[in-house]
Amino acid sequence: xxxxxxxxxxxxxxxxxxxxxxxxxxxxxxxxxxxxxxxxxxxxxxxxxxxxxxxxxxxxxxxxxxxxxxxxxxxxxxxxxxxxxxxxxxxxxxxxxxxxxxxxxxxxxxxxxxxxxxxxxxxxxxxxxxxxxxxxxxxxxxxxxxxxxxxxxxxxxxxxxxxxxxxxxxxxxxxxxxxxxxxxxxxxxxxxxxxxxxxxxxxxxxxxxxxxxxxxxxxxxxxxxxxxxxxxxxxxxxxxxxxxxxxxxxxxxxxxxxxxxxxxxxxxxxxxxxxxxxxxxxxxxxxxxx
DNA sequence: TGGTTGACCTGATGGC
DNA sequence: TGCCATCAGGTCAACC
Numbered sequence: 177x178x179x180x181x182x183x184x185x186x187x188x189x190x191x192x193x194x195x196x197x198x199x200x201x202x203x204x205x206x207x208x209x210x211x212x213x214x215x216x217x218x219x220x221x222x223x224x225x226x227x228x229x230x231x232x233x234x235x236x237x238x239x240x241x242x243x244x245x246x247x248x249x250x251x252x253x254x255x256x257x258x259x260x261x262x263x264x265x266x267x268x269x270x271x272x273x274x275x276x277x278x279x280x281x282x283x284x285x286x287x288x289x290x291x292x293x294x295x296x297x298x299x300x301x302x303x304x305x306x307x308x309x310x311x312x313x314x315x316x317x318x319x320x321x322x323x324x325x326x327x328x329x330x331x332x333x334x335x336x337x338x339x340x341x342x343x344x345x346x347x348x349x350x351x352x353x354x355x356x357x358x359x360x361x362x363x364x365x366x367x368x369x370x371x372x373x374x375x376x377x378x379x380x381x382x383x384x385x386x387x388x389x390x391x392x393x394x395x396x397x398x399x400x401x402x403x404x405x406x407x408x409x410x411x412x413x414x415x416x417x418x419x420x421x422x423x424x425x426x427x428x429x430x431x432x433x434x435x436x437x438x439x440x441x442x443x444x445x446x447x448x449x450x451x452x453x454x455x456x457x458x459x460x461x462x463x464x465x466x
Numbered sequence: 467t468g469g470t471t472g473a474c475c476t477g478a479t480g481g482c
Numbered sequence: 483t484g485c486c487a488t489c490a491g492g493t494c495a496a497c498c
Contacts, residue, residue: 300474
């Protein structure tokens with residue numbers, strides 16, 4: 177599932193193949209793939225035509241392409257199964273192709289004759305168009321916190337937010353207004369590395385504990401990024417349709433009944449918030465009931 | 467106001 | 483072989 181490392185891999189691909197190119201035409205094949213656009217898909221198409229894409233940007237799991245000379249951006253969220261692919265115009269259509277963007281070819285294009293495709297099996301993701309804030313951020317994601325790989329992420333502010341909250345640590349890690357980019361997979365991986373149970377109350381966190389956890393979050397994300405992200409199936413791929421390899425390095429997620437790589441105890445899976453949490457019952461002791 | 471829950475969505479899988 | 487239930491999970495509106 178696309179979390180921060182996977183989205184960053186896609187952003188880098190877009191930077192290489194799409195940045196600087198001018199939109200010739202847009203085809204919306206599934207109206208739901210255009211999000212939050214009250215004027216409809218036709219208006220979305222009209223507003224993109226003739227504009228050049230600037231350098232792609234990312235915050236957490238969101239990425240956006242600024243539209244030159246417009247003060248607005250095309251915002252993309254991949255949801256659970258979204259893909260942004262750069263394909264030749266002759267390439268066969270994907271079964272779940274939702275939006276196609278064609279470009280005006282120009283001298284210097286890295287990949288003339290190619291187009292950008294948004295493919296999404298479950299249609300949890302989509303593209304949308306928004307005005308930029310003075311910081312250059314699409315206005316609808318102004319509430320999204322910086323992600324832990326952002327040099328301006330404030331560790332101390334995050335620690336204070338944990339101390340103030342009456343919640344548990346995995347909920348906090350998935351709260352995109354506290355820290356962005358972390359999803360179910362990397363939350364479980366970071367908590368396993370930090371030997372923390374997912375139900376531990378955030379109000380009990382000491383500053384060293386928070387710093388240690390953030391270090392593990394960053395380590396696991398950087399490790400995933402270095403091998404192209406995590407792919408369990410064909411649902412996550414980079415812009416060239418290639419899978420990442422980090423699933424082979426996962427220590428917690430998806431390892432129910434397999435031995436913990438630290439102590440050998442069988443890993444457990446517990447239903448949690450309509451999803452699953454994977455943990456080692458020995459290394460990650462549940463908090464004492466208060 | 468902050469925390470929690472369920473709907474959205476479709477393909478894969480397993481049980482009968 | 484076909485039908486049905488279940489599962490996967492990020493976001494956000496609605497609810498408490």
